Amino acid sequence: MTPKPKDLLEQVKQIAYHAGEAIMQIYKKNDYDLYQKDDESPVTSADYAANEVLVEELKNLAPDIPIISEEMEKTPLVERQKWKRYWLLDPMDGTQEFVSRSGDFAVNIALIENHTPVLGVIYWPTKNTWYFATKGNGAYKQIKQTGNIVPIQVTSHSEKPELRIAVSRVQKSETIAKYLVAEQTHPKIALGSCSLKNCLIAEGNADFYLRIGPTGEWDTGASHCILREAGGEILDAEFNPITYNQRDTLENPDFIVMGDQNIEWQKVVKPHKTHRKLN
Structure with missing residues (x-):
């Protein structure tokens, strides 16, 4: 069985x-x-x-x-x-x-x-x-x-929350800033690996994370399950579902990790296309 x-x-x-x-x-x-x-x-x-x-x-x-x-x-x-x-x-x-x-x-x-x-x-x-x-x-x-x-579980927020963004220790701030809605600022919480930043959101110590650049499906698989069970989600940079084992390559598109699902995330993060070939 x-x-x-x-x-x-x-x-x-x-x-x-x-x-x-x-x-x-x-x-x-x-x-x-x-x-x-x-x-x-x-x-x-x-x-x-x-x-x-x-x-x-x-x-x-x-x-x-x-x-x-x-x-x-x-x-x-x-x-x-x-x-x-x-x-x-x-x-x-x-x-x-x-x-x-x-x-x-x-x-x-x-x-x-x-x-x-x-x-x-x-x-x-x-x-x-x-x-x-x-x-x-x-x-x-x-x-x-x-x-x-x-x-x-992820943090639930009021109508006008101050959203905390998890960031890489090494990624340049301007790389992320151009994908955020301009009039908003967010406290930054620096942590290393992709999966640990996702867990930071799952346990309510940050609210969102943008991953710009190459990752593999193995970078999101485990934390995706944890996030969903904690009330969060991972979507690609155009706000479509992340998929597994459906392309020749196992590379992810750029993606957005989100905590509280009651927030209108498209007012926080600008959708964009991934500028690399994903087959």
Whole structure:
């Protein structure tokens, strides 16, 4: 019988933790190999170590569920289209944060069913913290030391809210500013990896985030499930749904991460087309 996402959750959380421990062994020694991918993005031996843990343990947990990982050769769409469910992995989201030693990197595991994230687990190794959700069962945060599981949700706002924007530590302010409605200003909260910024919104500590530039579906899969269960959403830069496993490339368009769904977000963010080819 096919296991339900909620029945896999605790084991997936432990698998994410094990991958995080593999990263931390390297991070603490500050001794790693750094490479450059074909797209000029960085990858380290810590990314590969985490990927090895994730793939091995997920295959042991559910041998019949295929895997897409940022650090694996990609399966052609013609084959992927046959999959009703699969794991979508980013072994270490925030590689640049690992290199710069900010600590803002995370292990991402999503289970996708029929193009929709139905399980999301994110483990933040330097904070010993999980964020997790399964479809229809709410979103939660757990700190390893206490073991306490706390429900999380996006912040609800009044008619004229002061919206806090999560931003990258390295992205230039003017890159984001041109996509915001000009007469509005927003307090900025800087954090590293894409998925951790999304979790910041899911737990109510920021309100929105714009991602301008290339990301993969593995960057959003896990946090998308968590955000939805916390009351938020991710849409592309034209306010259309983000899709999974429906294009040759696994690259996302530019996207908007939104908290409170009662806000008229098109009065906050200017829609725009992604200026790159997404097939």
